[in-house]
Amino acid sequence: MRWLERVRIALRMLFHRQAEAARLQDELQFHLEQQINENAARGLTPDEARRAAIRSFGNPGLVREQARSTWNWNWLETLLRDVRYGMRTLMRSPGFTLVSVLVLMLGIGATTSLFTIVRAVLLKPLPFPDSDKLVMVYEHFRDPSSGTYFNVVSAADFVDWRRQTHGFEDMAAWRRYGFNLTGVHAELPEVVEAAGGSYNLFSVLGVRPVLGRTFTADEDRLEAGHVVMLTWSLFQRRFAGDPSILGKQIHLDSNSYTVVGVLPSWFTYPNARIQVWVPYAQTFPADLYAMHGSHQSRVVARLRPGVSADAATKEVSALQYQLHLAHASEPVAEDALYRPMIDDVVLDVKTPLLVLLSAVGCMLLIACLNVSNLLVARAASRRKEVAVRGALGGSRLALIREQMTESLLICAAGGSLGLLLSILATRWLASHWRNLPRSESIQLDGSVLAFTTGLIVLTALLAGLVPAISSTGKGVLGALQESSRSIGGSASRAWLRKTMLTAEIALTVILLVSAGLLFKSFLHLRTADLGCVTENVLTVKYGLPEKQYDTPEKVIAFHEALLDRVRRIPGVRAAALVSTPPGGGYEGDSVFTIPGRPAPTSTIEDDATTRTIDPSYFSVMQIPLIHGRFFTDHERLANYHYTIVNKTFADQYFPGEDPIGKRVNIAWYTNKEDFEIVGVVGDTLYDVAKPVKATMYFPILAGIPELTGSTTIMVRAAVDPLALSIPIQQQLAALDSTIPVYDVLTMQQILGLTTASQNLSATLVLAFAALSLLLAGVGLYGVLSYLVTQRVAEIGIRIALGAQRSEVLRIVLLDGLRPVALGLAIGLAGGATAGNLIRSILYGTSPFDPMVLVAMVGCLMLTAIVACAVPAVRASRIEPMVALRSE
Amino acid sequence: MGKPSDLVQGTLDLLILKTISLEPKHGWAIAKRIQQISNEVLQVQQGSLYPALHRLEQQGWIKAKWSETETGRQAKFYSLTAAGRAQLERELESWSRLSTAINLVVEGV
Numbered sequence: 001m002r003w004l005e006r007v008r009i010a011l012r013m014l015f016h017r018q019a020e021a022a023r024l025q026d027e028l029q030f031h032l033e034q035q036i037n038e039n040a041a042r043g044l045t046p047d048e049a050r051r052a053a054i055r056s057f058g059n060p061g062l063v064r065e066q067a068r069s070t071w072n073w074n075w076l077e078t079l080l081r082d083v084r085y086g087m088r089t090l091m092r093s094p095g096f097t098l099v100s101v102l103v104l105m106l107g108i109g110a111t112t113s114l115f116t117i118v119r120a121v122l123l124k125p126l127p128f129p130d131s132d133k134l135v136m137v138y139e140h141f142r143d144p145s146s147g148t149y150f151n152v153v154s155a156a157d158f159v160d161w162r163r164q165t166h167g168f169e170d171m172a173a174w175r176r177y178g179f180n181l182t183g184v185h186a187e188l189p190e191v192v193e194a195a196g197g198s199y200n201l202f203s204v205l206g207v208r209p210v211l212g213r214t215f216t217a218d219e220d221r222l223e224a225g226h227v228v229m230l231t232w233s234l235f236q237r238r239f240a241g242d243p244s245i246l247g248k249q250i251h252l253d254s255n256s257y258t259v260v261g262v263l264p265s266w267f268t269y270p271n272a273r274i275q276v277w278v279p280y281a282q283t284f285p286a287d288l289y290a291m292h293g294s295h296q297s298r299v300v301a302r303l304r305p306g307v308s309a310d311a312a313t314k315e316v317s318a319l320q321y322q323l324h325l326a327h328a329s330e331p332v333a334e335d336a337l338y339r340p341m342i343d344d345v346v347l348d349v350k351t352p353l354l355v356l357l358s359a360v361g362c363m364l365l366i367a368c369l370n371v372s373n374l375l376v377a378r379a380a381s382r383r384k385e386v387a388v389r390g391a392l393g394g395s396r397l398a399l400i401r402e403q404m405t406e407s408l409l410i411c412a413a414g415g416s417l418g419l420l421l422s423i424l425a426t427r428w429l430a431s432h433w434r435n436l437p438r439s440e441s442i443q444l445d446g447s448v449l450a451f452t453t454g455l456i457v458l459t460a461l462l463a464g465l466v467p468a469i470s471s472t473g474k475g476v477l478g479a480l481q482e483s484s485r486s487i488g489g490s491a492s493r494a495w496l497r498k499t500m501l502t503a504e505i506a507l508t509v510i511l512l513v514s515a516g517l518l519f520k521s522f523l524h525l526r527t528a529d530l531g532c533v534t535e536n537v538l539t540v541k542y543g544l545p546e547k548q549y550d551t552p553e554k555v556i557a558f559h560e561a562l563l564d565r566v567r568r569i570p571g572v573r574a575a576a577l578v579s580t581p582p583g584g585g586y587e588g589d590s591v592f593t594i595p596g597r598p599a600p601t602s603t604i605e606d607d608a609t610t611r612t613i614d615p616s617y618f619s620v621m622q623i624p625l626i627h628g629r630f631f632t633d634h635e636r637l638a639n640y641h642y643t644i645v646n647k648t649f650a651d652q653y654f655p656g657e658d659p660i661g662k663r664v665n666i667a668w669y670t671n672k673e674d675f676e677i678v679g680v681v682g683d684t685l686y687d688v689a690k691p692v693k694a695t696m697y698f699p700i701l702a703g704i705p706e707l708t709g710s711t712t713i714m715v716r717a718a719v720d721p722l723a724l725s726i727p728i729q730q731q732l733a734a735l736d737s738t739i740p741v742y743d744v745l746t747m748q749q750i751l752g753l754t755t756a757s758q759n760l761s762a763t764l765v766l767a768f769a770a771l772s773l774l775l776a777g778v779g780l781y782g783v784l785s786y787l788v789t790q791r792v793a794e795i796g797i798r799i800a801l802g803a804q805r806s807e808v809l810r811i812v813l814l815d816g817l818r819p820v821a822l823g824l825a826i827g828l829a830g831g832a833t834a835g836n837l838i839r840s841i842l843y844g845t846s847p848f849d850p851m852v853l854v855a856m857v858g859c860l861m862l863t864a865i866v867a868c869a870v871p872a873v874r875a876s877r878i879e880p881m882v883a884l885r886s887e
Numbered sequence: 888m889g890k891p892s893d894l895v896q897g898t899l900d901l902l903i904l905k906t907i908s909l910e911p912k913h914g915w916a917i918a919k920r921i922q923q924i925s926n927e928v929l930q931v932q933q934g935s936l937y938p939a940l941h942r943l944e945q946q947g948w949i950k951a952k953w954s955e956t957e958t959g960r961q962a963k964f965y966s967l968t969a970a971g972r973a974q975l976e977r978e979l980e981s982w983s984r985l986s987t988a989i990n991l992v993v994e995g996v
Contacts, residue, residue, distance in 0.1 A: 005947040005970070013945075023953075024937075027914060027963045031933060034915040058934050067937040163898060 005848035014073050020769035024067055032057055038133040076268035082405040096378065097410065100371045103775060104414025104459060107364035109421030110768065111453045115424045116353035119451075122350060126342055127441070129206035133303040137161070137171070137316060139295065139333035141352055150337055153299050155284055156292045157323060157332070158198075161299070164319055168301040169313025172201035174393035177283045178543065178710065179252040179276065181238075189740040191276040191543065192234065194252075199234045204302050205269070205588045210247045211235075213260030215585055219260075220279040222286055223705040228257040229277040252276070254547040254738075268440060270298075271343075286780035292323060293330030293591065293667070298343065313338040330667075331591050331607075345437050351841050352761045355514070358834075361513050363768045363775075364455075368462045369504040370779045371679040372787045375407060375467040376497055377786045400468045407464025408457075415456035422452075429477060434756045455643030470496055499781050502823040508769075508776040509860060510826020515762075515769035516852035519847055525755045530582045531684035531692075532621040534747040538729050541579050541743040543710040548736075556701045557637075558735065562713065563614065565731040571719040576620035577700050579612040581712050583750045590696070592666040594653065595674065608649055609686065612700035618644075620716060625648075628660040628679035644679040648693035664696070688754050689843050712743075721746050758843070773863055780867035784816040788871045792878060800880035809876040816868035824860065828853070899939050901982055904967065904975040907949065911966035913956070914940060923932065940965060948974045 013020060032053055039049035055064070067075065088098045124130045138150040139157065151163075153173065154420055162171045174197040183191045199220035204207070209229065219227050228250065230239070239245045249256040257278070279359060280297075281289060288294050317335035324332045343350070379386070386399055389630075421446060430442050549555050566575045580587050589607040615631040616622075626647055635642060640681045643664065650659045664676045676694075700711065717724050725744045730739060745753075753760075788795075795808055835847030845852070906912065906920050914919075918931045942948045948971035956962045967975065 005968075006945070009945055011945060023963065024941075026961075028933070028937065030913065030960065030962050031915045031918075033960075058932065063933050063937060066934055070938045251893040794943050 001422045006359070010050060010073070013071050014076075017077070019072070020071070021068070024064060026062060028064060028067075032060070065085040069139055071127075071342070079405075082402055083409065085402060086409045089406060090859040093378070096374055099778070100374060100410045101414045101417065103367040103370060104411055105359070105417040105421060106771060107367035108411075108415045108418030108452065108455055108459065109425060110360040110418075111357075111364045111455060112419060112422035112448065113425040113429060114353075114360050115451050116422065116444060116448050117429060117436075118357050121436065121438050122342075122346055122353060124438075124441055126345065130302075131341065132304075133169075133304065134205070135301050135309050135313075135338045136341055137299045137301050137313060138337045138339070139320065140317070140335045140337040141333050141746060148337065149307045150339065151333060152295045153297050154292050154295050154332070155280075155289045155297055157320065158297055158299055160323060160339070161316050161319060161336075165312075165315045167304060167307050167315045170200055170204050171299055171301040172198045172204040173280055173297040173299050174198065174201055174270070175280070175283060176274075176793045177278065177523050181250070181276075182250055189738050191742040193273045194276045194278060195270070195274045196280040197277050198280040201280075201300065202263075204300055207263065207267055207382065209261035210264045211243055212259070214261055215279045220281050222281050222284065224279065224282065224511045226252075226255055226257040226282065227260045227279065228252065229261040229263055230259060230275070231267065232261050233272070234275040236261045252278075253545045266440070268639050271435075271437065272440070276713040289331065292327040292332045296588075297332075301338075309338050309340070310853050314563055314702055346857050349433075349436060349757075351838065352757065355518075355838050355841065356764055358767045359511060360506050360513065361770050364459065365462075366504050366507050366772045366775050368459050369500050369507075369664040370775050371407070371410060371459075371463040372466055373497055373500050373504075374782055375403070375463060376470065376500075379403065379467045384688055403468035404460065404464045408460040411456045411460040411463065415452060415459070419449075419452050429760075433760055434753065434864060436757075466496065466500075476825050486837065497786075498819045499778060502819040503784055503821055504776050504779050504824070505823025505860070505864075506773045506827035509824055509856070510830040510834050511765075511769040511772050511858040511862060513828070513831030513853065514838060516856045517835055517842055517849060518762040518765050518839065520845045520849060520852055521841070521843040522755070522758050524759055525688050526751075528685065528688040528751075528844075529748075530688065530751070531682050532623050533716065534583075534751065536717045536719075536721050537621075537747040538715045538717060538724055539584075539712050539731075539743065539745050539747065539750065540715070540725065540741050541710055541712045542732060542739055544739065548738075559614065559701055559711070561735055562732065565735070566715060566728055568715060569724065569731065570729045571717055573716045573718050574616070574620040575713060575715045576617040577614040578617050578621075578712055578714060579700065579710070580686070581714060581747070581750065582621070582686065583688055583747065583754060584686070584712070586686050586690075587682075590666055592664045592696075594765075595665055596698075603799075606653060607694075608645070608696045610696050610698065612698045614700050617697075617714070620714060621684075623684060624682040626680045626682060627658070628677070630679055630681075630884065631699050636699045640699075641675050642678045642699075643672060643675040644697040645677055645693070646681055646683050646697075648683050648692045650680045652694050666696075688751060689758065690806055758841070761841075773859060776860070777863040777867045780816060780820065780864055781870060784868055784871040785811070785874075787815065788812060788875045791875070795878050796880040796882070799878060805876040806880075811871050812872035813868050813873045816872070817864060820861075820864040820868075824857065828857075832854075898982070899935060900943060901975070901978040902929070902931075903936075903939060903943065903965075904948065904971060904978060906963050908967055908972070908975055910962040911952065913962040913964050915962075918967070943971070946974075947971075963970075 026731055035057060036046075036049045037715060039052050040046060054060075068077075126134065128134060137153070139153050141151045155173070158171070158173045165171075168261060174195050177194040177196050179192050179194045181190050184463035197215070198839040199215040199217050202214045208214075210232070212229075214229065215227060230245070235241060235245070242264075245259050246261070248259055250259060251257070263277070288296075301312070303309060313336055320332075320336045321334055322335045339347075346353075390396070390399065426442060426444070430436065430439050433439070508743065544558060549558060563577065566572060586609065588609070590610045591607045593606065613631075615633055615636050618625065618630055627650075628644070631642065631644065645659065653659070653664075654662060659677045659680060662677050664677065665672050665674050675698075681697070684695070685692055686695075713728070715721065715724055729741055729744075732739060785820060798808065799805065831853075832848060835842075839847050902921050903917060906917050912920065914933075914936060918933070918936055923928050934985050940949070940951075942967070944951055948968060949965045950968050950971075951963050951965050953961050954964050961983075
């Protein structure tokens with residue numbers, strides 16, 4: 001039981017240190033007394049006896065220390081002593097300590113926060129079993145302008161892929177869908193986002209329902225009876241989590257659906273807005289389900305063990321080529337492409353997130369360099385003290401350890417505050433970042449804590465090691481001599497500090513340039529011209545259930561009645577209908593041919609996005625007529641086969657020709673029809689961040705049923721447009737109380753939604769850059785002030801010998817601006833690289849935007865000059881007599 | 888006069904353990920005893936005696952007890968523990984192996 005005994009001793013030593021120390025003291029005292037007694041017995045006088053004893057005993061303090069050093073917990077005692085000493089020295093310069101702690105708090109806090117999000121969104125595996133085996137398979141279109149294009153898949157292609165390939169264990173498909181969920185009892189109707197999933201989707205993903213079952217193969221057919229699975233959130237919200245809902249009917253678009261299962265609460269794929277799942281095949285009209293040219297679905301595939309995604313997709317590609325040849329008249333891709341499912345989920349946020357993480361990392365590095373610089377300055381001013389302690393026997397290791405403890409203390413304080421800050425910052429970011437995928441998995445966990453701890457140690461090393469080694473480096477004598485002569489001497493340390501300063505400025509420039517580019521992109525987006533009026537416009541979206549509104553006459557009657565009622569609401573200037581408003585997103589393309597022209601040779605067919613409108617739309621939205629005419633009022637009532645195109649369409653397909661009177665042959669699913677172009681109107685953007693697309697407009701009331709899914713009523717108001725939302729909804733309800741409205745938004749809000757995430761990243765990066773600029777300024781000022789203090793005597797002598805004060809000013813300024821210039825040059829080169837890396841999230845800005853570069857360099861130079869000028873002016877005012885006396 | 892550093896590495900532990908193997912002794916007595924027995928050749932410095940005593944105590948090989956000396960003053964007396972006795976056996980054995988080996992080399996050449 002020796003170990004038990006040792007533990008007992010160790011514990012006694014831990015808890016009775018003071019008593020043990022007293023006993024040791026007593027023990028040594030006894031030894032000394034015995035020696036004195038012996039000496040006295042040999043005939044020495046008491047005084048001599050004592051002195052001889054002490055001589056032979058050696059340094060009692062040292063003996064005591066050596067004995068104590070064998071004790072357990074000695075390391076703890078040393079640490080505590082170092083910490084106490086470090087705290088005392090830090091408290092002696094509270095300003096320095098406060099600045100350093102705050103700087104590191106911001107740096108570590110922001111980095112931890114971004115890491116928490118990046119880990120949850122980009123690094124954690126998807127919540128499905130063996131999720132690394134899941135890939136998304138797409139049709140591969142070759143676009144001459146943008147290269148490879150991942151295109152969504154047609155239902156018919158998916159059915160053939162699944163049946164005829166073997167590389168994947170299984171393949172499933174899903175597509176988005178929308179429903180009007182009407183009350184089972186007397187509840188209000190609501191629009192729910194839905195998805196159609198093939199019956200095997202949940203087994204491919206590895207998801208089991210918490211209640212009931214998933215769809216059967218038999219239910220996943222066009223003609224099968226209606227069944228539905230509820231997501232957990234709808235189950236809780238609408239049905240109070242009552243499990244007896246299984247087997248009951250709910251009403252979607254006035255059809256009854258039998259509830260067969262409830263999905264687990266963590267299942268939010270593809271996003272949390274999807275509320276119900278129905279069988280895939282049932283979301284298609286029969287002809288569309290059989291068409292190879294209508295691309296609507298996403299395909300999820302699980303790899304067979306031992307088969308690579310490349311090999312499995314190659315087989316699909318080969319099949320796709322056969323399909324391409326077999327359906328030459330339809331837009332069918334020549335081959336297929338895949339993307340790991342995790343990449344697919346985070347596609348839109350990966351670059352912005354990595355940019356933000358790099359930006360905070362950059363800021364943390366700058367903060368580190370700054371603290372390091374401040375520590376070097378302090379170490380230098382304590383050089384004499386350190387040298388004296390070195391001369392008295394302090395080991396170099398102990399001195400380095402002491403200084404490292406100091407840097408560790410600062411970093412630990414900054415880091416723990418930063419961790420608190422990051423909890424708030426993460427919560428804020430996750431709630432302000434719209435459409436951030438997987439945001440439900442964001443949480444502070446062990447790995448984040450480990451990351452922060454690592455970060456603290458790393459920053460402590462980065463910030464502390466250089467000053468610690470440099471200040472204890474030279475021989476003791478050298479240091480003592482040097483510190484008695486303040487001229488020159490510390491040239492090597494000045495060099496070190498200038499190098500760190502150069503690095504700091506280079507990093508700041510990189511951050512500034514990137515921030516400038518992002519900010520300019522954002523300004524572009526905010527001021528982007530949608531091509532129509534956006535002030536005082538309210539949009540209200542609604543959908544007519546196909547079951548009740550099954551003839552064009554009923555649809556026309558409803559729309560006309562609604563427009564008529566809305567136009568009579570006080571405060572309404574004008575109202576019109578459109579299938580999707582400008583800025584409201586991309587709704588897919590229609591493919592067409594131009595009669596009399598040879599068919600295009602590439603897989604990219606002539607295509608244009610389509611919008612359906614009522615005749616007053618262009619005048620209400622102030623979209624200019626360039627050529628030809630608008631639709632006339634009577635053209636909405638029957639199908640006249642007329643179309644209006646936008647300017648981009650005319651330029652793209654009829655360059656140098658007059659498109660008026662030309663015909664386009666459009667494939668409406670299986671039947672093709674000719675439309676005559678009667679007008680050309682100005683361009684509008686479907687997304688402010690995307691280039692204009694060729695667009696065709698058709699009359700909404702003319703009964704092109706395939707194009708009239710949901711409708712948006714656009715209202716221009718004389719008053720605050722939001723004040724009109726309730727009156728408009730009342731008029732809708734008066735016409736048909738079962739029709740819910742959704743997305744009641746002003747045009748300004750639509751613009752805000754699409755620019756929200758750019759807004760957020762631009763603002764954040766700009767904030768980081770501004771902070772870094774401030775840090776660089778503080779660093780520059782600190783270094784120069786220190787150098788001036790070091791050279792007080794030298795400058796004093798120069799002035800005494802007749803140097804002009806302006807000359808002194810010039811020398812000190814140049815001294816400071818030289819590392820700035822070097823840092824600027826390096827930073828601009830780095831900034832160009834960074835700009836290139838973030839090219840994909842820039843909008844309307846080149847990575848080498850001269851205005852941004854000039855503005856950012858200007859900012860930096862201004863900060864640098866201010867930071868240098870203060871110490872320079874102070875140097876030029878040195879009184880020679882005072883300076884020389886201080887020597 | 889031998890300095891502590893002249894002691895063969897590790898022999899101080901052996902000397903201390905051996906010295907207190909018969910009866911408990913305080914630090915001063917241990918130093919004195921080693922000095923006397925070795926005919927004043929080995930003189931243990933306090934600078935190494937006390938660290939060694941404390942180290943041995945931490946190891947659990949010796950234990951300390953405060954009791955009265957013949958002059959009536961309280962002093963710290965060290966004695967061997969059971970583990971210390973075993974350690975002494977080991978140290979003696981390794982010492983005899985080492986000294987035999989050194990003798991062989993010194994006399995054999």
